[in-house]
Amino acid sequence: MPILDVFKQGWDALAGVPYLRLYLTLGWALYLVLLGGWIILQKREPVATLSWLLGLALLPYVGFLVYHVFGPQRIERQRLRRARVRGDLPAQAFAEDDEVAELARMARATTELPMTTASDVRLLVDGAAKYRALLDDIRAAREHIHLEYYIWDRGHSSDALCAALVERARAGVRVRLLLDAIGASGARRCFGELVQAGGELAWFHPTRFGHVWQRPWTNLRTHRKIVVIDGRVGYTGGMNVTDDQNETVNPAAYRDLHLRLEGNAVRELQQVFVEDWAYATGGREFIGEVVRQTPELPRGTVRAQVITSGPDSPWEAIHRAHVGAIHAARRRVWLTTPYFVPGEAAMMSLTSAALAGLDVRLLVPRMSDSRLVTLAARSYFGPLLVAGVKVYEYGPRMLHTKALLVDDTLAVVGSANFDHRSFRLNFEVSVLFDDAALVASLAQLIEGELAHAPRVRQGRHRGLLTARLPEALARLLSPLL
Secondary structure, eight states, rough: OOOHHHHHHHHGGGGGSTHHHHHHHHHHHHHHHHHHHHHTOOOOOHHHHHHHHHHHHHHHHHHHHHHHHSOOOHHHHHHHHHHHHTSOOOOOOOOSSSSSHHHHHHHHHHOOOOOEEEEEEEEEHHHHHHHHHHHHHHHOOOSEEEEEEBBBBBSSSHHHHHHHHHHHHHHHHHEEEEETTTTTTTTTHHHHHHTTTTTTTESOOOOOOOOSOOOSSSSBBOOOEEEEETTTTEEESOOOOOOGOOOOTOTOOBOOOEEEESHHHHHHOOOOHHHHHHHHHOTTHHHHHHHHHEEEEEESSSEEEOOOOOOOOTHOOOOOOHHHHHHHHHSSSEEEESSSEOOOOHHHHHHHHHHHTTTEEEEEEEEOOOHHHHOOOTHHHHHHHHTTOEEEEEEEEOOOEEEEETTTTTTEEEEEEEEEIIIIIIIIIEEEEHHHHHHHHHHHHHHHHHSSSOOOOOTOOOOOIIIIIHHHHHHHHHGGG
């Protein structure tokens, strides 16, 4: 029976109850006025605001529940808690006086993190390279190991990492592990042993479903992947802790990219972790210890800037860095991302670069781990192809690399996808580099991936029911993907 018929029958059944239909009508009107007014006062994009208002009107009371769980949220009180920590671990910065100065100033204004340097940067391709290097560095730790991850799955990869952390904790190294309460909810096997060994464990944004009047943190997740060892070595990028990103365990593992850094840029990753740990735990007593254990290092040769973004800031710093870098391009823009669901500004920057005659390439997976996201991404291909963007779909494995390459010296690598969720809802971290040698290595890597990625052509056959309609419907959900 259609749902509207069910509502109609229920409404007709109330005809014999005096005043009940009137009370329900007045209650619905009050609900629309109060909650609708609240949504309007959020001053978000008109399309998103109208969508929520329409949903509330068409789904009385049920719409409120959906908004309560999944609707946009502000976290002003939590932002203030972070602000109290900011600056406890001062960075080493230097003057910005060349063509990247504008990007650097914008990033500093939106994150309060300055451009600094790294003495060594390694591109770690796929899980085997990452886990091998990470385990070696963990075993060499002497003072502290800080880890923050979105996904931590049970399996061979996490078991090996847990064993190394437990061994270091028993040796007196301070191990602090911060995990997303949803992304890592299924993995608790080694944590008891780690805590017993002296390690510390914290959860980012528990869902709080048991507190009726508190909205659950369903959407606002930490998608960051950060490891800092003794304040000297740092890791970040796209890889979680899962066998799905370790090809030595799973031959079908994601194709992915991670970073290993040394030098003063590690101080910035340390700052981000310290803020997140203090935010999640409410404690600050550990900060003095971390400051004492973070060494002063000489200036490195690779210019690097850590950029963070999240719903605690209105500036969408990583989004702005991507769009700003693309607008600054003079020769080429190469973008690789597993999830491509751009907003208007991002689409405008890519198409403008292509229309200006630049070499603009977009590399996405042929099929991501979400069919809905894959369909939504393909709905954007038409305007890109018309503008001259070269679009490629990587096929052998799921592509999970998140990197932007601009001209010969500029690159952005990190945890953020090129989509609404990463730019607006998740807590993310990326690193902007200004270094010709690093960009050359990244370009070589992307060129190798393109060899396994057929190019998407204009005029390809796309059936109405098999392609165009599903893609159009998936695109309607773009703000939620």
